[in-house]
Each structure stands twice: as structure tokens, then as C-alpha cells.
Amino acid sequence: MIVLIIVLILVALVVGDALLIRRLRRRRRELATRTRSLVPEVLVTKVASRPDLNDIETLERRLSSSRSIFERVRALSGVGALSREQLDVVEEVLLRSDIGVTTTNEILAGLVVNGAPSGIASALRAALLSSLSADRSIRTLASPGRVPVWLFVGVNGVGKTTTIGKLAQRHVNEGRRVMLAAGDTFRAAAGEQLQQWATRTGSDIVRAAEGADPGSVVHDAIGRALARGSDIVLADTAGRRANSTNLLDELSKIRRVADREPGEVIETFMVLDATTGQNALSQAREFQAAANVTGIVLTKLDGTARGGIVVAIERELSIPVKYVGVGETVDDLLVFDPRNFVDSLLDA
Numbered sequence: 138m139i140v141l142i143i144v145l146i147l148v149a150l151v152v153g154d155a156l157l158i159r160r161l162r163r164r165r166r167e168l169a170t171r172t173r174s175l176v177p178e179v180l181v182t183k184v185a186s187r188p189d190l191n192d193i194e195t196l197e198r199r200l201s202s203s204r205s206i207f208e209r210v211r212a213l214s215g216v217g218a219l220s221r222e223q224l225d226v227v228e229e230v231l232l233r234s235d236i237g238v239t240t241t242n243e244i245l246a247g248l249v250v251n252g253a254p255s256g257i258a259s260a261l262r263a264a265l266l267s268s269l270s271a272d273r274s275i276r277t278l279a280s281p282g283r284v285p286v287w288l289f290v291g292v293n294g295v296g297k298t299t300t301i302g303k304l305a306q307r308h309v310n311e312g313r314r315v316m317l318a319a320g321d322t323f324r325a326a327a328g329e330q331l332q333q334w335a336t337r338t339g340s341d342i343v344r345a346a347e348g349a350d351p352g353s354v355v356h357d358a359i360g361r362a363l364a365r366g367s368d369i370v371l372a373d374t375a376g377r378r379a380n381s382t383n384l385l386d387e388l389s390k391i392r393r394v395a396d397r398e399p400g401e402v403i404e405t406f407m408v409l410d411a412t413t414g415q416n417a418l419s420q421a422r423e424f425q426a427a428a429n430v431t432g433i434v435l436t437k438l439d440g441t442a443r444g445g446i447v448v449a450i451e452r453e454l455s456i457p458v459k460y461v462g463v464g465e466t467v468d469d470l471l472v473f474d475p476r477n478f479v480d481s482l483l484d485a
């Protein structure tokens with residue numbers, strides 16, 4: 138009898154506990170839904186689906202075309218001195234990846250002198266990393282009382298507006314209030330495209346009619362940013378042909394206006410399309426003088442096998458690559474990290 142009572146009490150306790158736990162779980166679920174619904178649904182899904190591009194396997198997938206060119210180097214085995222055939226393979230791969238003749242020759246000379254004490258891929262990895270040793274720090278703060286401005290320049294279609302949209306999202310995620318300046322007044326569609334990014338990212342925007350003076354648009358955006366307490370202005374510009382001196386004059390003018398109090402241009406990004414290869418380099422040279430470029434955004438790295446262009450651009454222009462674009466959606470931009478980049482090409 139006593140045993141039966143004890144068993145009954147135990148059963149009652151277990152059932153009671155189970156009910157309590159279920160109730161607590163339900164309450165926790167309700168609370169979670171309520172908290173989540175305070176954040177707009179689009180942001181929730183975005184955060185949940187954001188790919189981590191610093192995860193090496195994700196990056197390898199995005200850069201799979203460039204990675205496939207390096208396949209032949211990854212397959213080379215042996216340590217110590219390289220044979221003539223092995224040096225030829227390395228040379229061919231580097232040239233095909235658009236790393237450029239100068240850097241390729243330097244890397245080959247280094248391999249001849251030092252050999253590959255820990256394997257060929259590893260020696261190449263070290264050589265590429267030492268070619269990518271620029272300071273790529275990114276400024277977000279201006280002098281006290283000034284409004285920080287990031288200016289974006291580059292020819293049509295390279296990805297300026299898309300990059301601004303991606304960066305707006307990044308700043309918003311980091312807690313900044315963003316003001317966009319639709320300085321591409323050449324086509325009405327350019328302003329509309331930027332407006333869409335403003336809406337999507339929750340940024341403010343100043344835009345004007347087609348044909349308006351881009352300098353005044355940027356100037357107004359800075360004034361508005363100061364009044365609203367925005368943390369940063371991202372200024373788009375038109376990108377008609379680089380060899381039009383007209384365009385370069387216009388860019389210098391926009392820059393002067395943007396850098397006048399209360400604005401301060403703390404970064405000028407030249408946006409280049411990786412799929413145009415060596416062509417990107419000649420565009421860049423033309424812009425460089427007029428625009429006082431502080432960093433490069435290399436877009437569409439996902440769409441080319443010639444990812445080595447990163448090295449060529451950085452070395453031949455002496456301007457650091459600060460961001461790379463690896464796709465068309467809002468999350469497909471990453472701070473350029475040479476280590477991850479080189480690993481994604483050479484890791485077995």
C-alpha cells in the first residue's frame with residue numbers, strides 16, 4: 138500500500154513537472170515572437186539568412202571561378218627547389234589569373250631563390266600575402282563638428298550604386314544613421330535606384346531632378362545630415378566615360394564642395410569592376426588624379442576567374458583594396474581580407 142502511494146506521488150510529480158515545463162516553454166515562445174515582431178520582418182529574415190562570407194567555404198564557393206584557375210598550383214607536390222616545369226605552371230596560373238607581369242616575375246624570382254620549404258602552394262600563399270600588405274583601415278569618423286562623407290567614383294555600370302546600398306545596410310547594422318546623396322543626376326533612373334536602397338535599408342536620402350548640379354545635391358545632403366544628426370553621408374556620382382575631362386572636372390568640383398565645412402570627405406572610393414580585368418586598371422589611372430582616391434571597392438569578383446586582378450590593382454596603383462563585392466544582394470560585400478582571399482584560392 139505504502140509503495141503504491143509513493144509510486145502515485147512520484148507519477149503526480151513527474152506529470153506536474155512536465156506540464157509546468159510545457160507552460161514555461163510556451164510562454165518563452167510567446168515572448169520571443171513578441172520581441173521579434175518589434176523588428177521589421179524583412180530585417181529578421183535578412184539576419185537569419187545572411188551568409189557569413191568570412192567563412193572560408195562560403196568564400197570559396199563565391200570565388201569558385203578564380204579558385205579553379207589555381208587548381209593546378211594546388212596539385213603541385215614537393216618541397217625545396219622547384220623544377221622548371223613547376224615554375225612554368227606557377228607562372229601560367231599567375232598570368233591567367235591577371236596578377237600582372239610585374240608581380241608574377243617578382244613572385245617567380247622569389248620562388249627560385251627561396252624554393253618552397255613547406256610546399257609550393259604554401260610558398261605562393263606567403264608571396265601573395267606579402268604583395269597584399271597595404272594599410273586598409275577604413276575611416277568612419279570626421280573631425281569634431283564635421284559630417285563624415287564617403288564619396289564613390291567610377292565609370293558607369295561598375296557597381297557604385299549597388300555598393301552604396303550594401304554599405305548603407307552595413308552602417309545601419311552597426312548602429313549608424315545614414316544619409317544618401319543621389320549625386321548621379323545624369324539619368325533619373327539613377328536617383329530612383331538609390332531611393333530603393335534608401336527605403337530598403339532605412340536610410341535618408343537627398344535627390345534632385347535629372348540634370349541638377351550634383352555638387353548642390355551633395356551639399357544639401359550634408360546640410361540635412363547635420364540637421365538630422367546622421368552619422369555618415371554616402372555620396373553617389375555619375376560615371377560617364379572616364380576619358381571625358383568633363384566628368385573628371387565635375388568630380389573634382391563635387392569633392393571640393395563635399396569637403397567644405399561642415400562636410401569632410403574621409404574616404405573616396407573608386408569602384409572597379411573585376412570582370413573588366415586590365416581595363417579596370419586603366420580606368421583607375423584616369424580617375425586617380427582627379428578624385429584623390431583613398432580606397433578601392435572591387436566589385437563582381439564572383440563573376441570572374443581572374444581574381445588575381447586584386448593584386449595587380451593594389452600594387453600598380455598603390456591604393457588599398459578595402460571592400461570586395463561577391464554578388465548582387467545586400468549582404469554580398471565584404472571588407473577585403475587578404476588572408477581569407479588567398480586561402481580561398483590556395484587551400485587544399
Ligand SMILES: Nc1nc2c(ncn2[C@@H]2O[C@H](COP(=O)(O)OP(=O)(O)O)[C@@H](O)[C@H]2O)c(=O)[nH]1
Pocket residue numbers: 291292293294295296297298299300376408436437438439440461462463464465469
Ligand atoms: N555579380 C555581381 N554583380 C554586381 C556586383 N556589384 C554590382 N553588381 C551589378 O552590376 C550592375 C551595375 O550596378 P550599378 O550599381 O547600377 O552600377 P553603377 O552604374 O556604377 O552605379 C547591377 O546589375 C548590379 O547588380 C557584385 O559584386 N557582383
Ligand SMILES: [Mg+2]
Pocket residue numbers: 297298299321327373
Ligand atoms: Mg549608379
